[in-house]
Structures are given as structure tokens and as C-alpha cells.
Amino acid sequence: MTVWRRTILPALMPLLAVFTAFVVGSVFLFITDIENLKHFPGDPLGTIVAGLVNIGKAYSAMVTGAFGVPAKLVAAMSSSQPKVIAGAIRPITETLVASSPLIFTGLAVAISFRTGVFNIGVEGQFILGAMGATIAVLAFQDVPKPLLLILATVIGTLSGALWGFIPGFLKARTGAHEVITTIMLNYVAAQLVLFGLRSDFLKPVGSTLPISKPLSTIVRVPLIFELPAIRLHYGFVVALIMAVIVSWFIFRSTKGFELRAAGFNLMAARYAGINASGSIMLAMAFSGGLAGLGGTLEVLGTVGQMSNDLSSGFGFNAIALALLAGNRPGGVVAAALLFGALRTGGGLMQVKTGIPLDLLFFVQALVIMFVAAPALIRSIYRMKVHSADGVAPQ
């Protein structure tokens, strides 16, 4: 009963939304397949079958691109050749690599929504976290490697936390709305990064591009598998650990209880003796810190070089992702894996079938739309409304 209520029921709507989005996506694929549709007047049945085959090819290419070919995976298990193993597991590891930053930013948004503050500034906190880590690495090059990695991670995390704390402080002290201030601070962060990347300290000698000196030659997050062209590093493991920590913090710690109480109802929290402004600042700093840690591990693990386009909208995608995840840490991991799989799988689909990557953004947008409109999903699947107490509305 509790497993059903706590795990399966909340996941049901997002799963149906994802399923529905793929169905609608197939319809879209079918009606945009002009070459195939030309045969429709002469051979309607054959056209439909051919259309379905094409849809099947596209989706199977996507699945293969995101998770690999089963036969290859089986072969890799008994093989001892690094190249064979790497080739088989590369799609999955690439999916995990793509998911990692989304887990961090998704957690950052989810924790802020859970605690009643709307942190739209995750994008800025993410890149400033990466920037902080970059500066730390270049400034303390002589520090022993493992120590340098820890130091840079701490500084990167704190940079993000600071960028989250500022709007929290403004809200608590002056009432400035965090949606406005965090959006604006995103621009400030982006310009700060550009400005920093022009300095001689950060940019490669003679470069005019907004990129930093390579960091991977100094330090990088250790790889999980020492295999050719496998980029998966321990940042993904840290992401999973953070999901557990966030979940514990939010639902099992007294601080998390305070943050949630203040987030839901500031007045009642004050009545209960909770320090409300402290809660706001802590929630924002925590959220920013998660984003900053994500940025740090992205630059020091996956990319190995700071640039102004380090984040391809991770902070903004995270808002949709947190919505899909129902602001649950476990849901964030699942949703990030889905988004990551779409990203990596879409590449192979495009190569193999010529269907543009945009289809996947289309599907992704449909998922969000269906999650945001639960009534639509309910009416499609004729689900009854269960009010929380099982009693009819008065």
C-alpha cells in the first residue's frame, strides 16, 4: 500500500505523459514523411505499414543510440578486448554523461521548489560554479592533484552557493522577488564568465575565443572505466549520491522540515518558531551549491576546459525536468536519464534515418506539456480523479 502510494502512483502520470508524447511524436513522424505519403492514394494499407516501419526504425535507432546494441553488449561480456567493450557500452555511458549535469541542476531546481523559493537562476549558478573551479585549478596548479581536485570542487560549489545566496538574502531582507533577481543574475553570471575568459590568467596564450586554458592536463575527475573513448567519470556517481543526500535532507532532517514548512507557509512557520528568513537564505544557497557542484564536475570531468557555452541550457532544462520529476529527487534522476537518453539517442537516429534531432525536442516539449496538463492525460486514459481523502468534493 505504501509502496504503491509513495512510489508507483506519483510515477504513473509522468510515465503516461512520456508514453503519450512518443505516440504523438510517431503521428508527427508519419504525417511529415512526405515520400511515403505520396503512395497513399494508390496503396493506403501499404503506406500505413511502411510508415509504421519507418517509425519503428527511427525509435529503435534512438534506443540503440542511447543504450547500445544488445548483441554487442553480450559479446562484450565475454570479450577481453578493450575496444570491443568500449564500443558496446559507449552509448550507455554517453547517456549517463549527458544526464549528470541535468541531475545536479534538476536537484537544484527541485529543492528550491520544494522549499517554496523559485530558483530560476540555476543556469547562472551552474556556470559560475564551473568558473570558480576553473580559477581554482589554474591558481593552485602546484597543489598535489587529489587535493587540488577537492579544493577546486569546494570552491566551485561555494561559488554556485554564493550566487544562490545573493537572491535569497535579497528576498529575506528586502522582499525582492527571487524569480526576478535570479533571472537577472543569470545574465550577470554569463557576462562575468565572458569577462573572465578574456583575462590573460584564464585564456590560452594568443587565443581570442572565449575559452580557458585546458584544465584536463592539470587535473580531472577520475574516469570510472579506463577504456578508449569512454568519458564516464565519477561525477555521475556523485550526482547519484547527491540525489540520496538531498532526499534525506529534505524529508528526514529537521532543517529540511523547516525549509519545507517555511516554503509552504511562511506565516505558519513563523508561528511554529521557525526562522523564516534564515530558511530562505539556506534553501537558496543549498540550491545554488548543487548547481555549482554540477558545473564544477562538468568542467573538470566531461569537458576539461571552461568556455562560455559550457552549459547547453542545463539550468533551464532543469526547470522542466523538475516539473516532470514532481520535485522528487528519485524522479529527478529518472527524468535526467530520460533527457540524457533522448540527447544521445537522437544523434544516431539522425545519422541512420535522416530524421532531424528536432523531433526529440518536440517529444521532450510534449512530455513537459502533458505533465503540466494532468487533466489531459486523465481524460485520455479515462482515469478517475482520486481526491486525497477519497471523499467526493462537497
Added chain:
Amino acid sequence: MRLELKEITKRFPGVLANDRVSISVDRGEVLGLLGENGAGKTTLMNILSGIYRPDSGEILIGGTVRNFQDPHQAIDAGIGMVHQHFQLVPVFDVVESVALGAETVTGWLGTFDRAAARRRVVELSEQHGLDVDPDAKIEDLPVGVRQRVEILKALYRKSDILVLDEPSAVLTPAETLDLFKIIRGLTAGGTSVIFITHKLGEVLEVADRITVLRRGTVAGTVKPADTSREELATLMVGRDVELLVSKGVAKPAGVVLSVKNVLVMDDRLQMAVKGVSLEVRAGEIVAVAGVHGNGQTELVEAIVGLRSIDSGEIVIGGENVVHASPRQVADLGVAHIPEDRMRDGLIAGMTVEENYILDSYHRAPYSSRGWLHAREVAAAAEQGVRDYHIQTPSIDTFASSLSGGNQQKVVVAREFSRAVKLVVAAQPTRGLDVGSIEYIHTRLVEQRDAGAAILIVSTELDEVLAVADRIAVMFDGRIAGILEGASATREAVGILMGGGV
């Protein structure tokens, strides 16, 4: 127009909301529809206004059967609803709000004919003594006037059957009296009124006939002249109800709360409490009576540490609490039942269990070293739900889906779950039905008899007279007089509430 609802039955999954309910109201009559929360009043009215369709039964207006498919048809048939929660646009002015959805238009562009609408609003307002400024913005109007705008809306649509759903829930006693005057004016003009409430005093005062609903069925229809509060309460609840709280003589002991010459400002920096001195002893109930807005809210907030005072002294159990935080005050053994439970007392989006530990989550056994102990919290919440007969499917249910009475019980259960020396209860029974009121009063008396000092703030004279051992009446930020509970009369308290003499 005579309205009749015949043998209406409406079933929701698992609930028989209306079971062969028949009511009628004549032209120019006020029908009081009385019932506890969940008795089926709202369902019945939603059927009348075309929001729900009955499973069986029929609606007759002026003798002809009408079946409403949607709310528009009900409005066209002359039925006007004034909902408990107003359906007004805050940034519109009165004329726009009233005309919205029923605008008259002019010209080929179909421009809103404001002048015509305004004329009619003014005319209706004067005709029925509603006294509404047609050009005022809704958001600037006090609640009582907003309600009159809702009535205007119904009249504007030529309603001759007016349904008022819990109209007094949001009104001050004075505004309620004004409303009664308006209702009498309307019925004199031939309008029929259905007045839905769970307040016994009001229905006796304003209704020509009273139909009592209980658990979806009609428990009885009576005339005010032939009945009494006790009989109505029994019909509503289905058993005899103690309207007067049975309690022994108070045995006051040492002073627990002492307030001396306290000055407190309100949010607009106006002096709200202008020098109040008050003592509450262990084992007695002191009620602060008074019309809302005479400084009671600020006084309570100052006592529990939510508002700083300008001068004076507040001592609880020997400790000066002038600069204490809410948590420090609570730690002295103060239970606080706030005035607005949905705003201050509960967190609607959290569960019953979480609300139960809202002000003690940081203590053993609920937590240690910053971590909550799920098992202990659940056990305590289960215990509270049992002890206080809180009707909830489980402790994991969101507080927002409980009825008002059960929400208040959660607050009371939580506050009394700690060792209590002083109880500060502001409007502890506002908006509750008779059964819940009785229950909460009994618990307060229990705390008194267990040796706690009780301070109740209430605008309800009935409540003050029923539970208080001493009554302090507040007027304009000062104590206008202190009366002994046993010998106080409605008149004596009423005179002090109006400023004395």
C-alpha cells in the same frame, strides 16, 4: 417565485450526499438551511444552481419542472448564488464586476455600455439599501461590501431566488446585522432567500422557516417561533448537545500570565493596544471579548512573541518575555491556537503528521541531532488522531483535505501535545460546527482543570459567555471592563463592547 426541490438524490463515489431531500421556499420568504459541515448543504445548492445534476428528483420553480443542464440556465431561471468565497475580480470596479458576463453592449463594435450598467447598479443599490459605491475598486472594499456587490450581481441578473452560502462566515457582527436588514428588504420586495449556515443564532433571527440537514437527509423543518437553539442543535448533530459548557467552579491559583501597561503597534504603525493590563491565573479561563479589530490580534501576537511591544511588560510563569522569540515563548509551556488556522496554524500542503509536529519537530522524541525519527513521529501523530477523534483517512493525508473542524482539532491536538502552562486561543471555534465547538470547549475546560491558565480571544458573545470564568472586554485598544463570567449578561458585555456607558 415559489421554489421547490423534490426528493433530490445525489450520489458520489462512496458517499450519498443528498438522500431524497425536499425543501421549499415561498415568494418573499427566508428559508434557513442549517446543517453541519458535510451535511449536504453545498451539494444541494450546487444542484439548484446547475453545477451538478441530481441522480433523481426534480426542481420546480413557480410550479413548473425545470432541469438545469448548466449554471446559465439556473441563472436565467432567476436563481442567484452568493458563494462563500466571492467570485469577484479585484482590479475591476463595482460596475464592471456586477455587469461581467451580463454586459449590455452598444454600437456595431459591441462596446460595453458602462453608463447603462452604472445606472442600473445605482438604481438597484438604492432600491435595496445596499449602499455600494459603483465606482470603487473591488480590492479597496471591505469584505462586507464585497458581499453586497455579490448580491448586486445576482439582482442585476434579475434573480428572484437568492442563495446565500454561509454569508456571515466572513462578516463582523455589525456587518452581519446590516446583512440581515438587507435580506429583510429583499424579501419585502418579493425575493425569496435561502440562507445557508451552521450558526444557530443567526438562523433563528433571520429565517421564516428552518430546514435542518443531517448526513444528506432532511432531519426536520421547523419555524423559529416553535423551536429553540437546543432543539436545532439536536436536529443537526443527531444527539443532545451541550450548548453551555459544563464546568465546575474555577479554582484560580498563582498568576501565570501577567500583562502590564502594554503598548503595541499594528502593521500600519498605528497604536493598536493602548495600555492593557491583564492577569491570567492557573486554573481559570479569561476571555477577551470585543468586536474584531480592537487590538486583540496584536495583543495575542505580542504575548506569543510574534510582535514586539512598544512599552510595558509581559511575564509568563515568572519569565519576562518582552524580547522572546515565538520558540522561546512556546518552550515556556505556552500553547497557541492562532486566529486564522489556514494562514497561521496549519500548513495546507503538508500532511496531518507533519502538521502535528510543526512546533516540536526539533525536540525528542521526534528528532535528535538534526534527524527526524519517522517511527516516533508517526506513533505520536496516530495517538493524537485517536485522542482527538480527528477524522482523517490517514496521517499521510494533506491538512488541506480535512474539514475545518478536523483541521482545528489537529491544531488543538498539536498544541496540547506538550506540557501546557498557558493556553492562548484566538477565535478557537471560528467557522466550526456545533459538534466541534462543543468538543474544543470541553478540551479547553479540561486544560483549565488540569491547572493551565487559559486566555481566549473571541468575538462571539455566545462563546465568551459559555466558557469564561472572567471576561475582559476590549474596546479601542484598551480594556473597557472586566466582568465575572458567572454573573455577566449579554447586555453588560455588549455595552462594554460598544465602548461602555
